[in-house]
Amino acid sequence: MQRYVVGRLVQSLVSMVVVSVVVFALVRFSGDPIAIMAPPEASQADIALMRAHLGLDRPWPVQYTTFVGQALRGDFGTSVRFRRPAMELIAERYGATLELGGLAVLIVIAVALPVGVYAAVRRGSALDYAARAFAALGQAVPPFWLGLLLVLVFGVLLRLLPTSGRGTPLHVLLPGITLGWFAVAGLMRLTRSAMLDVLGSEYVKLARIKGLPERTVIWKHAFKNAALPVVTFAALLFVALLNGSIIVETVFGWPGLGLLVIEAVDSRDYPIVQAVVMCLSAMYITVNLLVDVLYAYLNPKIRYGA
Amino acid sequence: MTSRPIARRAFLKRTATATAAVLTAPWLPARAAAQADRLVVAVGQWGTETPFAWRQTQADKPLWDTVYDPLIVRDPKTFEYRPCLATEWKPSNEMRTWTFKLRPGVQFHEGFGELTAEDVKFAVEQSHKPDALGGSAYFFRNHLDRIETPDKLTVVMHFKSRQWIVPSLFTQYVGYQNVISKKYFESVGEQKAAAHPIGTGPYRHVEGKQGDYHRFEAVAGHWRKTPRFKELLIRRIPEPATRLSGLRAGEIDIAQVFGDYLEQAQKAGLRIHESPNAAQYWVILTGQTTPDREDYCPTCPWAGEPKDPKSLENARKVRLALNLAVNKKAIYTGLWRGRGGDTPYSYYFYPFNRGYSTAWTVPPHDPERAKKLLAEAGHAGGFEVRVNPYVQLVAQDGPDVMEAVALDWEKIGLKVKRVPEATSSFGPKGRLRKTNKTFSVYGSPPYDEPVAGWERVAHAKGAFNLLLDGTYDEEIDAAMREFDTERRAKLTQAIGQKMYDGYHGVMLGMKSITWALGKKVNAWSTLAYVPAETNYEHVS
Numbered sequence: 001m002q003r004y005v006v007g008r009l010v011q012s013l014v015s016m017v018v019v020s021v022v023v024f025a026l027v028r029f030s031g032d033p034i035a036i037m038a039p040p041e042a043s044q045a046d047i048a049l050m051r052a053h054l055g056l057d058r059p060w061p062v063q064y065t066t067f068v069g070q071a072l073r074g075d076f077g078t079s080v081r082f083r084r085p086a087m088e089l090i091a092e093r094y095g096a097t098l099e100l101g102g103l104a105v106l107i108v109i110a111v112a113l114p115v116g117v118y119a120a121v122r123r124g125s126a127l128d129y130a131a132r133a134f135a136a137l138g139q140a141v142p143p144f145w146l147g148l149l150l151v152l153v154f155g156v157l158l159r160l161l162p163t164s165g166r167g168t169p170l171h172v173l174l175p176g177i178t179l180g181w182f183a184v185a186g187l188m189r190l191t192r193s194a195m196l197d198v199l200g201s202e203y204v205k206l207a208r209i210k211g212l213p214e215r216t217v218i219w220k221h222a223f224k225n226a227a228l229p230v231v232t233f234a235a236l237l238f239v240a241l242l243n244g245s246i247i248v249e250t251v252f253g254w255p256g257l258g259l260l261v262i263e264a265v266d267s268r269d270y271p272i273v274q275a276v277v278m279c280l281s282a283m284y285i286t287v288n289l290l291v292d293v294l295y296a297y298l299n300p301k302i303r304y305g306a
Numbered sequence: 307m308t309s310r311p312i313a314r315r316a317f318l319k320r321t322a323t324a325t326a327a328v329l330t331a332p333w334l335p336a337r338a339a340a341q342a343d344r345l346v347v348a349v350g351q352w353g354t355e356t357p358f359a360w361r362q363t364q365a366d367k368p369l370w371d372t373v374y375d376p377l378i379v380r381d382p383k384t385f386e387y388r389p390c391l392a393t394e395w396k397p398s399n400e401m402r403t404w405t406f407k408l409r410p411g412v413q414f415h416e417g418f419g420e421l422t423a424e425d426v427k428f429a430v431e432q433s434h435k436p437d438a439l440g441g442s443a444y445f446f447r448n449h450l451d452r453i454e455t456p457d458k459l460t461v462v463m464h465f466k467s468r469q470w471i472v473p474s475l476f477t478q479y480v481g482y483q484n485v486i487s488k489k490y491f492e493s494v495g496e497q498k499a500a501a502h503p504i505g506t507g508p509y510r511h512v513e514g515k516q517g518d519y520h521r522f523e524a525v526a527g528h529w530r531k532t533p534r535f536k537e538l539l540i541r542r543i544p545e546p547a548t549r550l551s552g553l554r555a556g557e558i559d560i561a562q563v564f565g566d567y568l569e570q571a572q573k574a575g576l577r578i579h580e581s582p583n584a585a586q587y588w589v590i591l592t593g594q595t596t597p598d599r600e601d602y603c604p605t606c607p608w609a610g611e612p613k614d615p616k617s618l619e620n621a622r623k624v625r626l627a628l629n630l631a632v633n634k635k636a637i638y639t640g641l642w643r644g645r646g647g648d649t650p651y652s653y654y655f656y657p658f659n660r661g662y663s664t665a666w667t668v669p670p671h672d673p674e675r676a677k678k679l680l681a682e683a684g685h686a687g688g689f690e691v692r693v694n695p696y697v698q699l700v701a702q703d704g705p706d707v708m709e710a711v712a713l714d715w716e717k718i719g720l721k722v723k724r725v726p727e728a729t730s731s732f733g734p735k736g737r738l739r740k741t742n743k744t745f746s747v748y749g750s751p752p753y754d755e756p757v758a759g760w761e762r763v764a765h766a767k768g769a770f771n772l773l774l775d776g777t778y779d780e781e782i783d784a785a786m787r788e789f790d791t792e793r794r795a796k797l798t799q800a801i802g803q804k805m806y807d808g809y810h811g812v813m814l815g816m817k818s819i820t821w822a823l824g825k826k827v828n829a830w831s832t833l834a835y836v837p838a839e840t841n842y843e844h845v846s
Contacts, residue, residue, distance in 0.1 A: 163551040253543035255518035
């Protein structure tokens with residue numbers, strides 16, 4: 001087990017190094033940041049001055065080494081647009097994105113799990129058909145369209161909820177639902193199919209023959225065993241939702257990390273782009289590592305196969 | 307005492323009501339306040355979000371102009387100069403020296419004292435910072451010799467050479483010189499001063515969050531204009547459909563609308579405020595540049611070989627054909643919804659500019675003649691062009707307009723290759739003249755004099771190529787060196803005429819910039835010809 005964990009840890013570190021190289025290179029390959037930062041009046045001399053000031057005139061290996069060294073200390077440089085440390089801006093926006101992602105996860109778990117289980121248990125019922133239709137529709141509807149539709153209905157027509165921005169608990173509802181919608185559909189389908197597999201197994205039949213209450217059979221015996229792929233999906237869900245927040249935050253003017261990064265890309269604010277991508281990658285890799293280790297702990301066959 | 311069991315339905319109902327009350331409680335007062343003395347403006351984008359002139363771009367103006375007073379304002383109807391912080395300004399020493407007399411008694415916000423000549427000097431001298439690239443920093447760094455302040459209300463600027471353009475750099479909209487409090491800036495430093503700017507304008511900055519919103523408070527009894535709304539909230543909402551929804555829901559009072567959104571706003575009963583002829587539209591025919599640039603393309607049908615008069619004449623015919631092929635009326639009605647049209651112009655020449663000519667009509671729609679011209683130029687079978695349908699600061703409907711043009715070009719036999727690329731990467735390529743000969747739709751804002759615009763964007767040494775490079779450099783330089791206003795106007799008109807006759811861009815027309823107004827707004831006098839929101843103090 002120890003060897004397996006160390007191996008996965010090394011793989012994760014290699015992944016982070018690769019991510020850092022890719023991020024560093026992509027930001028620079030996509031164009032000269034100075035060209036968009038400098039105003040129309042700037043001369044070539046001004047541009048050269050600015051390039052030197054930001055250290056962009058140094059060779060790429062030197063820039064990369066500096067970037068990694070500073071990143072390890074949590075310093076991703078100063079935003080060229082806001083003239084504030086990139087990590088400070090990320091910290092300022094992170095709360096908003098966590099709030100949004102947190103609500104989305106809550107919605108996903110509260111809706112997808114019970115409905116998925118119920119649809120499997122009552123296979124062929126009206127609710128099962130409705131859940132399957134919703135699952136298909138939920139994954140087909142683009143979030144930006146859904147977001148605008150919700151704004152139109154609940155913000156403009158019914159005037160029940162604010163159309164955009166952040167401030168009160170009501171502000172988070174529409175973007176939270178929009179963000180969670182896609183994941184609800186996905187997790188619902190996964191839960192249903194996992195439960196269907198388990199419900200036909202011998203030990204579930206045995207539990208029923210033994211006369212256990214149906215609720216115990218479903219939740220204690222069936223769901224517990226069906227939960228493994230569901231847990232994996234849910235673990236990665238939160239990070240995936242953070243990524244998905246880019247569209248939702250843009251539609252709702254929600255001042256989170258997604259909006260920050262999309263604007264940073266647009267204005268070639270490379271310290272922010274680098275910092276956000278590195279942070280999200282680190283989160284993703286860490287969650288993956290934890291899931292791998294958890295899997296190996298739960299199922300020893302995995303670590304022997306590694 | 308006996309307790310009566312509560313019914314499940316009643317319990318759920320009461321719980322739901324209580325939850326709704328708790329959730330709504332903090333929101334209701336905010337909404338109520340929004341109904342009264344608060345003006346909420348939604349903008350799609352702003353720039354570097356810094357209030358400082360030496361770092362600012364034009365996109366920052368909607369956010370900060372109301373916190374400051376410029377030295378020179380403009381007449382809202384004619385765009386002409388009017389005194390503001392400066393009561394008078396005059397040149398001497400053959401325009402090498404400019405003297406500004408300041409208005410006495412103007413106070414900075416939050417008790418930072420009276421505005422003096424030292425504050426003006428301090429603000430302008432920040433342009434000498436090595437990383438100061440905003441606004442007019444380049445001009446001052448290269449041309450300013452020194453600034454003297456003989457008394458507390460007199461600023462004397464000495465330049466290394468004769469400069470007629472100086473007043474324009476201190477004006478509303480075109481200028482960038484927000485006068486900051488030296489005392490405040492030195493006491494808190496740039497970062498804090500940027501987060502909470504102190505100015506002398508009709509609105510005082512209260513608080514804000516970068517990239518999200520900024521809240522301002524009206525200055526009671528302001529010397530220039532006391533705003534009608536006590537509170538101003540400027541929010542950044544990038545999605546135009548969401549901005550429109552906010553307007554319809556009554557959460558937003560002012561937001562720019564265009565195209566389909568304009569029509570939807572009208573259908574929803576919102577009033578439309580229009581700034582007529584605020585943006586000249588043309589298609590940039592990239593490739594007309596100097597041989598040292600990557601975009602240089604003597605073999606491109608629309609550019610021609612500079613040393614071959616026949617090739618140049620054929621290229622001119624091709625450019626005229628590209629102009630004639632486009633159905634401008636369809637753009638005016640279909641995309642601009644009648645908010646814009648064929649007001650005559652030459653590139654950067656607005657109706658208020660000296661030397662403007664009404665003979666500079668937008669070329670008509672004549673596809674048959676376009677085909678003949680192409681045949682005469684040796685391109686009867688057409689040729690391939692690359693177009694980038696992208697959103698530009700002033701031409702926010704750029705993708706739609708570009709597609710309309712592309713469809714018309716295809717009708718005369720051109721093969722149009724669409725290569726969409728975002729502003730973030732395409733803009734820098736324009737600066738570097740490395741667009742791979744890709745055309746795009748451009749919306750031009752006004753300059754005080756067209757030659758000031760040409761020097762920046764139609765000159766080989768200019769920062770961008772937004773029309774052409776090299777061809778008129780000598781004439782532009784000559785106009786910039788001419789200090790007699792009348793003679794300069796004649797030189798400028800001659801260049802404008804040549805540019806018009808050369809059909810260097812595909813002229814589309816002049817578009818109005820339109821805003822939708824909520825019920826709280828009665829009237830708003832925006833500046834004529836200006837495509838950005840800069841004067842919320844005039845909203846009533």
